[in-house]
Amino acid sequence: MDYRRIGGTDLDVSVLCFGPMRSAARDGNDNETSKAGARALEAALDAGVNFLHSSYEYGTRWMMTDVLRDHPKRNDIHHVIKLPVPDWDDDGKFNETKFRQRVEDALSELATDRIAVLQWMWRARPNDDEHRLPVLANIMDDVNAAFEKLRDEGKAGYMMTLPYTVPAARASLDTGKLSGFVSFLNPIEMELVEFFPEMEKNNQGFLCIRPLFQGILTDRHQSWDEVPEDHYLQRVKKEDPHAFDKRAAIRATFADEIANENGGSFARFSQRFPLYSPLVASMVTGLNTEAQVKDAVEALDGIKPRPDLFQKAYDLWKADFKIT
Ligand SMILES: NC(=O)c1ccc[n+]([C@@H]2O[C@H](COP(=O)([O-])OP(=O)(O)OC[C@H]3O[C@@H](n4cnc5c(N)ncnc54)[C@H](OP(=O)(O)O)[C@@H]3O)[C@@H](O)[C@H]2O)c1
Numbered sequence: 001m002d003y004r005r006i007g008g009t010d011l012d013v014s015v016l017c018f019g020p021m022r023s024a025a026r027d028g029n030d031n032e033t034s035k036a037g038a039r040a041l042e043a044a045l046d047a048g049v050n051f052l053h054s055s056y057e058y059g060t061r062w063m064m065t066d067v068l069r070d071h072p073k074r075n076d077i078h079h080v081i082k083l084p085v086p087d088w089d090d091d092g093k094f095n096e097t098k099f100r101q102r103v104e105d106a107l108s109e110l111a112t113d114r115i116a117v118l119q120w121m122w123r124a125r126p127n128d129d130e131h132r133l134p135v136l137a138n139i140m141d142d143v144n145a146a147f148e149k150l151r152d153e154g155k156a157g158y159m160m161t162l163p164y165t166v167p168a169a170r171a172s173l174d175t176g177k178l179s180g181f182v183s184f185l186n187p188i189e190m191e192l193v194e195f196f197p198e199m200e201k202n203n204q205g206f207l208c209i210r211p212l213f214q215g216i217l218t219d220r221h222q223s224w225d226e227v228p229e230d231h232y233l234q235r236v237k238k239e240d241p242h243a244f245d246k247r248a249a250i251r252a253t254f255a256d257e258i259a260n261e262n263g264g265s266f267a268r269f270s271q272r273f274p275l276y277s278p279l280v281a282s283m284v285t286g287l288n289t290e291a292q293v294k295d296a297v298e299a300l301d302g303i304k305p306r307p308d309l310f311q312k313a314y315d316l317w318k319a320d321f322k323i324t
Contacts (some may be wrong), residue, residue: 003050004275010179013050014050015081015283016283020064023040023041023287026059027058033043034063038067038291040289040290041067041287045073049293052079055081055082056102058110065111068112074111075112079110080116080207083103083119084120084123085120086124088123088125091132092124092131098151099146114187115155116157117207119182120147120178124136133168143177161182179204180207184296186213187317188213188312190318196277199279207280208275212237215245218267250317261264272299273310276313277307278305
């Protein structure tokens with residue numbers, strides 16, 4: 001396993017970060033999904049993964065608690081947690097008690113003393129720039145003060161954000177209070193790459209979420225027709241009915257120039273692409289089985305930044321693709 005330092009921090013994290021969103025039953029049922037997820041988490045830790053993502057929203061932390069409670073590597077793990085305050089229906093008001101409680105809950109559920117990265121987010125309903133951008137200016141000082149208290153108590157390391165949109169990303173960086181972004185990045189979602197040169201210059205960090213575009217960028221299903229009715233991708237279909245079309249378009253765009261770099265496998269390319277940027281320290285990847293962990297570990301063996309290839313992919317995306 002390779003490790004990279006998150007820009008602007010003292011955190012050396014594995015390039016693979018365990019994403020548990022679908023790694024266990026949400027109701028605490030220790031069924032086959034949950035057992036497979038627990039084995040996947042164990043396998044990831046055995047393979048040297050020292051970075052775990054989690055959220056109270058996924059309802060899967062109970063499985064992580066079971067694995068981590070007495071795990072010998074428990075104290076070597078860095079955690080990144082999702083921390084949405086204010087949430088959808090909080091009317092743009094920041095609540096320090098809620099912010100702190102989410103962190104305290106995570107400390108207890110993850111059997112740890114410190115959360116390395118708070119993936120702070122602010123939400124509104126509707127969650128668009130018109131409603132969100134004015135909120136940021138009103139709350140940022142209070143959010144930062146709440147974070148600094150936790151940091152000074154040794155309970156939190158750094159605060160980054162998932163900005164959702166490009167204007168919100170701009171506004172977030174302009175606050176000067178965040179260590180970087182934890183956000184979507186894959187061959188279909190490169191919107192935040194325009195900030196990379198500035199972030200590198202300012203010694204900030206980027207953690208990638210969903211490198212496989214929720215599994216669409218693998219070769220598992222070729223079209224919506226192949227996705228079973230009860231599969232979670234059916235929910236993705238409602239949100240993004242063009243997901244497979246996007247995959248086809250980006251594959252065609254990248255075919256000759258990029259995919260051959262990875263033995264012609266677009267899935268392999270997707271598993272590696274974010275880490276070709278030196279700014280990206282780790283990829284939060286949904287890992288639900290030991291086989292998926294093994295495959296991801298193999299794909300990332302010896303991975304090194306390849307800024308030229310990353311730039312080439314970004315240039316192609318900008319020129320030919322950029323479907324919003
Ligand atoms: N707003 C947020 O903060 C936010 C939003 C989304 C996600 N996340 C985090 O990011 C993590 C990853 O997101 P994601 O799961 O949506 O996207 P992803 O990492 O792009 O896709 C993961 C999915 O791809 C499939 N997969 C994984 N490895 C594979 C392999 N080797 N071969 C074939 N298929 C493979 C798995 O699906 P199957 O098991 O179904 O086959 C898995 O659920 C989540 O677990 C969560 O921790 C955060």
